[in-house]
Amino acid sequence: MSTAHPHPAIAPALIGWFAENARDLPWRRPGFTAWGTLVSEFMLQQTPVSRVIPRLDEWLARWPTPAALAADSPGDAVRAWQSLGYPRRALWLHATAVAIVERHGGVVPREVDALLALPGVGDYTARAVAAFAYGERHPVVDTNIRRVIARAVAGQAEPAPPSIRRDLAAMSQLLPDEKVAARSFNAAIMELGATVCTARAPRCEACPISEYCEWRGAGFPGYDGPRKAVQKKYEGSDRQVRGLILAALRAAPDAAAPHALAPGTRPPEPPRPGPTSRHGSVTAADIAALWPDDEQRDRALAGLVSDGLAAVTATGYALP
DNA sequence: CAAACGTGGGC
DNA sequence: TGCCCAAGTTT
Numbered sequence: 107m108s109t110a111h112p113h114p115a116i117a118p119a120l121i122g123w124f125a126e127n128a129r130d131l132p133w134r135r136p137g138f139t140a141w142g143t144l145v146s147e148f149m150l151q152q153t154p155v156s157r158v159i160p161r162l163d164e165w166l167a168r169w170p171t172p173a174a175l176a177a178d179s180p181g182d183a184v185r186a187w188q189s190l191g192y193p194r195r196a197l198w199l200h201a202t203a204v205a206i207v208e209r210h211g212g213v214v215p216r217e218v219d220a221l222l223a224l225p226g227v228g229d230y231t232a233r234a235v236a237a238f239a240y241g242e243r244h245p246v247v248d249t250n251i252r253r254v255i256a257r258a259v260a261g262q263a264e265p266a267p268p269s270i271r272r273d274l275a276a277m278s279q280l281l282p283d284e285k286v287a288a289r290s291f292n293a294a295i296m297e298l299g300a301t302v303c304t305a306r307a308p309r310c311e312a313c314p315i316s317e318y319c320e321w322r323g324a325g326f327p328g329y330d331g332p333r334k335a336v337q338k339k340y341e342g343s344d345r346q347v348r349g350l351i352l353a354a355l356r357a358a359p360d361a362a363a364p365h366a367l368a369p370g371t372r373p374p375e376p377p378r379p380g381p382t383s384r385h386g387s388v389t390a391a392d393i394a395a396l397w398p399d400d401e402q403r404d405r406a407l408a409g410l411v412s413d414g415l416a417a418v419t420a421t422g423y424a425l426p
Numbered sequence: 427c428a429a430a431c432g433t434g435g436g437c
Numbered sequence: 438t439g440c441c442c443a444a445g446t447t448t
Contacts, residue, residue, distance in 0.1 A: 150444040157434070157443090191432035191443095198446085228446045248444045267427095268445095296444065305442065306437085337441075340432075349432055413431095 113259060116315055117282050117291045123314035124294030129301070131155065132162055133238070134293075140214040140239035142166050147231045148199045153190050155300075161190055173212045175203035181385045181425030184415060185356045193352055197414055197426075198226025216240040229270050237292050243285045245277035246292040250299025255280070257303060261320030263329040347406035350396045355416055355425050358386030383417050385425040393423065 111117070128134060133146045145165055149158040165186060169175035175183065180200045187196035202224040206214060214235065215221055221232035229247070236242040247270070255276050256265035266272075280295070282288045302309050310316050321327070340346055361384045397403040407423070410416040417426040 147444070152431090152443060152445055153433080154435080154443045189433060191434080192445090194431070195446085226446065230445060234444070246444090249442095250444070300444075335428080338430090339439095343432095345430080345432060352432090409431095 111282075112279055113318065115318055116258065116280055117287065119314045119318070120294040120298060121282075121287060121290045124290060124297055127301075128293070128297060129155075132159060139170075140216075140235065141170070141172055143239035144202070144214050144227075144231075144235050145169075145199065147234050148195050148202075148226060149190055151195060151231070152192060157190065161186070161188060169203075171212065172203040172206040172214065175200060176207045179383075179385070179426065180414070181383065181417075184352070184425050185385075188356070189353075193415055194413055195226055201225040202227065214239065216242060218242075218244060229274075234292075237289055241285055241289050243281070243283075243288040244292075245274050245281050246296070247273045247277050248296060248299075250296045250303075251277060251292075253305065254295050254299045254303045257308075257321035258315055258319045261324045261327070262331075263321065263327065264331065266331060344402065344406050344409070347397050347402055348410055351393055351403075351407055351410060351423075352415060354388050354392065354396060355385070355423060358388050358424065360384055360386055383419055383424040383426065385417075387419040387422040387424045389422040 132138065133143055142162075146158065146162050149162055149165075168186065169178070178200075180197055183196040183200040184193050187193050190196075205224055206212060210220070215224075216236055216239075218232045218236050221227050221235055222229070227235075233244045233246045234248075237244045237246050252265040252268065252273055255273075256262045259276065259280070280291070282291050298313070298315075302313050310319070310322060313319070316322055393407060394400075394403065397406075407416065411418060411423070414426055416423045
């Protein structure tokens with residue numbers, strides 16, 4: 107099945123450029139596993155590459171397979187997530203590892219539909235794994251790709267609000283028919299958006315498709331769409347309070363493993379393990395010291411428990 | 427569909 | 438300084 111490509115020069119130009127200009131990134135190393143790709147894609151959801159790389163290395167050294175992660179507690183995943191942000195992703199990634207073991211024999215699935223059924227895997231991540239880890243031919247659409255298409259093809263400074271149907275259709279128009287080329291093109295156009303056709307200061311002089319760019323051809327018209335929602339202030343927000351509480355839970359040392367006692371010594375009264383968790387507990391008083399506004403703090407804490415990021419223990423709260 | 431969801435770095 | 442941005446997903 108061959109597709110008519112309205113912009114036949116774009117894909118070859120980008121593929122050639124990518125072959126020479128791709129950054130050396132862990133997930134582009136030969137032999138990188140599908141599991142590694144899945145972990146990296148979770149981490150890259152809204153977190154910059156430079157912050158992801160050290161955590162990714164740690165994760166894959168500790169949990170080289172889905173089964174390895176599934177065998178540890180979700181709290182271990184949340185703690186190892188450190189300060190990547192959006193820690194529910196760590197929870198989802200753990201749940202995804204469990205699901206892969208239970209439903210897919212411990213092997214990351216290659217079908218988009220199976221990937222989409224995993225917690226925390228959406229339209230982008232599912233196609234990224236199918237395309238990059240398995241070489242399947244799928245259009246991948248992320249924020250970089252949407253911006254490049256908006257400029258080069260639609261002639262607009264910024265993309266219209268996301269629409270998965272439209273965005274996939276637009277990317278499909280550009281995608282080469284052949285699998286290997288399609289995979290390379292997905293990576294290439296994403297890389298262009300990340301390093302050349304950037305949101306703030308595009309470097310058109312370094313762009314391999316500037317001669318085909320409709321935005322440039324139209325004289326770089328300014329953005330005229332609807333005003334985009336302004337990101338809410340972090341300082342003083344519920345997010346900040348959740349972050350503070352979770353940082354305290356991550357910092358609590360694991361409940362001490364029972365160690366050998368001198369002969370004749372009576373074991374100390376065991377701190378009755380509460381309903382949960384071998385992760386160390388933080389008392390309500392310690393949490394209260396983190397934030398003065400009772401109502402906001404309680405709301406944040408309840409939210410963490412409700413999200414499964416915190417567990418109630420006999421003495422307070424702990425990672426799950 | 428808009429809003430919630432972390433954190434840090436660049437300009 | 439303060440705003441913008443960063444390989445999204447879920448509800």
